[in-house]
Amino acid sequence: MQRFPDHLLNGYNNFMSGRFSEQQQRYKALAETGQQPKTLVIACCDSRAAPETIFDSGPGELFVVRNVANMMPPYEPDGHYHSTSAALEFAVQVLKVSDIVVMGHGRCGGIKAALDLDAEPLSPGDFIGRWMHLLKPAAEQIQSNNIMTAAERQRALERVSIRNSIANLRTFPCVDILEKRGKLNLHGAWFDISTGELWVMDPKTGDFVRPGM
Amino acid sequence: MQRFPDHLLNGYNNFMSGRFSEQQQRYKALAETGQQPKTLVIACCDSRAAPETIFDSGPGELFVVRNVANMMPPYEPDGHYHSTSAALEFAVQVLKVSDIVVMGHGRCGGIKAALDLDAEPLSPGDFIGRWMHLLKPAAEQIQSNNIMTAAERQRALERVSIRNSIANLRTFPCVDILEKRGKLNLHGAWFDISTGELWVMDPKTGDFVRPGM
Amino acid sequence: MQRFPDHLLNGYNNFMSGRFSEQQQRYKALAETGQQPKTLVIACCDSRAAPETIFDSGPGELFVVRNVANMMPPYEPDGHYHSTSAALEFAVQVLKVSDIVVMGHGRCGGIKAALDLDAEPLSPGDFIGRWMHLLKPAAEQIQSNNIMTAAERQRALERVSIRNSIANLRTFPCVDILEKRGKLNLHGAWFDISTGELWVMDPKTGDFVRPGM
Amino acid sequence: MQRFPDHLLNGYNNFMSGRFSEQQQRYKALAETGQQPKTLVIACCDSRAAPETIFDSGPGELFVVRNVANMMPPYEPDGHYHSTSAALEFAVQVLKVSDIVVMGHGRCGGIKAALDLDAEPLSPGDFIGRWMHLLKPAAEQIQSNNIMTAAERQRALERVSIRNSIANLRTFPCVDILEKRGKLNLHGAWFDISTGELWVMDPKTGDFVRPGM
Structure with missing residues (x-):
């Protein structure tokens, strides 16, 4: 065996x-x-950025959906199946979480792939290409800048992508309604694998800041 | 703020x-x-079944996609975006993992939803309904059995679903080819939240057994 | 009196x-x-970012030129007087410093002014406008991006400006020659007023990293 | 690296x-x-005369422009960039400082260079020569005196230069207007590196005196 x-x-x-x-x-x-988790985390598949590890979470604390580049697609009630939207719906409608965290991280391979605008598909299905297509307009805008370094552009897109996902979350009627009622809070976070630093998004400005600083 | x-x-x-x-x-x-993880884990969003916790994994070990009910959809090169397929492609083609584990668990809310064949949609988008639709034929077959208890049916579908996902993995040409070349191994595992027991799938029979027993 | x-x-x-x-x-x-300082620091006038404070420097250590946004203009032997170029020449030719640090910082008012492309002149002389003109192409490129937040664009330009100044330093023949002979090292640094963090530029990639991390 | x-x-x-x-x-x-500093200091690059050190200033207190020999050039709205004028404009128009201090010091290398009327350019660009040209009439007048020692002539020019800069400050319309309205005060100071003595300029006479004496 x-x-x-x-x-x-x-x-x-x-x-x-x-x-x-x-x-x-x-x-x-x-x-x-x-389970009665209060928090949904939308995180990346990356082996270096497990939310339970970074938040030292015990069983029952975090409901976690993980996909490449921690993306929340927009609301698309088109009759197809949508893995991440299903997880969102389950977390909000069944578990009634009070907080959603979109959690990105540095050196994300998915974000790097999104920035490689001329990449050949990895397979005939081009699943990564299609998935990262959700970020294509942002990636193109960032790549049009040739004075930031490659690493700076990547970090910029990592953060833009988190704000993008939060904006997409608000296209879901259930999220929009509950947030307006004050029953659901949306958060962004970004983890630096190299230094262990956690940066959280200021909901007013969209900027990422060190918490408590 | x-x-x-x-x-x-x-x-x-x-x-x-x-x-x-x-x-x-x-x-x-x-x-x-x-990152150079050797293992892709396809796990559930459930807050009680984080793979890094259960396998006591350190950073860099597991590349993890998590969706409701740890499902791998079949190969569908239809031009739509597919979150889980993108993660699979990234793990196999970019990271070149050697092992894929489909990891289910007991008392799975997604599986329970799949078994509730007459459920009203949770929202107009019916994302959970659409997502669990992937398991509908199996759920219908299991629900047609009226002598197993509800808990038994649930556990049965949890395991059927793991085997289903492994079969779907093999519909991806890259998985099929690499597995046949002996470069990629597919595994099933099931975790009992209540007792902490881990059961692994015998690849020959599809049965779940305690490892080392 | x-x-x-x-x-x-x-x-x-x-x-x-x-x-x-x-x-x-x-x-x-x-x-x-x-004085025999080994280091020239090109720093900003900002009241929160004095190099002697941040580097806890004693008398005789740092030769410091400070202007708005810590900019080094390019080599322009045009017969006009050039304050910063004069300081550079003095540091390199008279004092024979071995290191030049271009030191930027967060929340720089000069960089903010550079990003305000439609600003009215502050006075008929428009001295700030003319001075920040040195950064105009970079500022325009960064402002054409509308998905990074205002703060992110500012931080990006703060760092681009440091690299810009280092590139301008190399347009001075004396700097170019001495650097190639290994007698002069050029460095970039960026100070975060809010957190006290110091980031230094990797001379290979141009990225800013925490030293010793 | x-x-x-x-x-x-x-x-x-x-x-x-x-x-x-x-x-x-x-x-x-x-x-x-x-930042809301109340004071602009125009100081020298000299490594022995950092204003924050001499005035034991904390963060946020002093907005500091530093160039060779702490000079304020005259108002020249000629369309060229002017580093020091830009800093002045920023301090007066944006930060609305209430005090401007021109701060000189003993044994200033720039002043010494200005007094060396026959010096060869340090480089083809002759940036120091051009910059110190701002002081040329004063330097020539002082050097035409052959009964003061070299050290005395240097100290004399150091102080003349401070008064010169204060006169140049008043050629800027914004400075002139605000000073006449009593909203802006101009000061001169001179620091003796050897003894640590601070001398401040009597605004009526132009003499330098020990404060509080």
């Missing part, structure tokens, strides 16, 4: 003897009562 | 004084060299 | 009873032997 | 653990509200 990866089994054993045994009652209660 | 949630900032401070300060060099190196 | 400002006299008394009395011998020696 | 100078990084670390940590709230407030 093709083995389940050893590093995952070893990690699982650590989990069982560590966190799970410490929080056994909590896991059991969460199984019985169901 | 609307505050960034305190529980996240507190958690972040724990992270910085704990794991980040212990692994600062690793984070820095990962930022500079880029 | 119109009084010399009290706050300056009070500060001067602090200086005399503090630093000067501690470093009296050093001041005396510096007066007799002349 | 060519390193940022260690002595600057060490100094910066002192600043962060010292003054910045003591005045963190002040820096933050200054960043948010913007």
